[in-house]
Amino acid sequence: MEIVNANCATLSNYEVLKHLQKVKESKMKHKGQLATITYETIRYLENAPCNDQSPQNITECLKALAPYNLNKTEKLMIINTPPTTALEIQLMIEESEERLTEEQVEQILDIITRYSPHVIKDKVEENEEIE
Missing domain, CATH: 1.20.1250.40 (RNA Polymerase II, Rpb4 subunit)
Known part of the structure; x- marks a missing residue:
C-alpha cells in the first residue's frame, strides 16, 4: 500500500471525540487493544477543551x-x-x-x-x- 497524500486532512480533537463516541456506541463490539485505545482516548478527550466545543x-x-x-x-x-x-x-x-x-x-x-x-x-x- 502506498500513501498518496499523507496530509490530506487533519482532524480536530472535537472531531476525534465525536467519531470515537460513535464507534463506542455502535453495535459492533470491539475487543482487545482497539477497545482499550478507544476508551482511554475518549476518557482523555472528555477532560479536554474539545468536550465543550x-x-x-x-x-x-x-x-x-x-x-x-x-x-x-x-x-x-x-x-x-x-x-x-x-x-x-x-x-x-x-x-x-x-x-x-x-x-x-x-x-x-x-x-x-x-x-x-x-x-x-x-x-x-x-x-x-x-x-
Whole structure:
C-alpha cells in the first residue's frame, strides 16, 4: 500500500471525540487493544477543551481567524488547545512576532475567548478564586 497524500486532512480533537463516541456506541463490539485505545482516548478527550466545543463555535472561530493568515496547523492547535495568553500564541504561531502585532495578538485572544466555552469557564473560575 502506498500513501498518496499523507496530509490530506487533519482532524480536530472535537472531531476525534465525536467519531470515537460513535464507534463506542455502535453495535459492533470491539475487543482487545482497539477497545482499550478507544476508551482511554475518549476518557482523555472528555477532560479536554474539545468536550465543550460545538461545530458552530469551531466554524465561527475559524472564520474570525481568517484575516490573520494562519496556516492549517496553527488553526488546528488554536482550536485543540485554546491559548489564553500572548505567550501561548507565540508558541503556537510560527514567527508570530514578525507576523502579528501586539494588537492582533490581543484580537486573536478576544476571538478565542468569544468562541471557546472552555476559556470562558476557566476565566470565571479564576475570578471566583480571587474573590
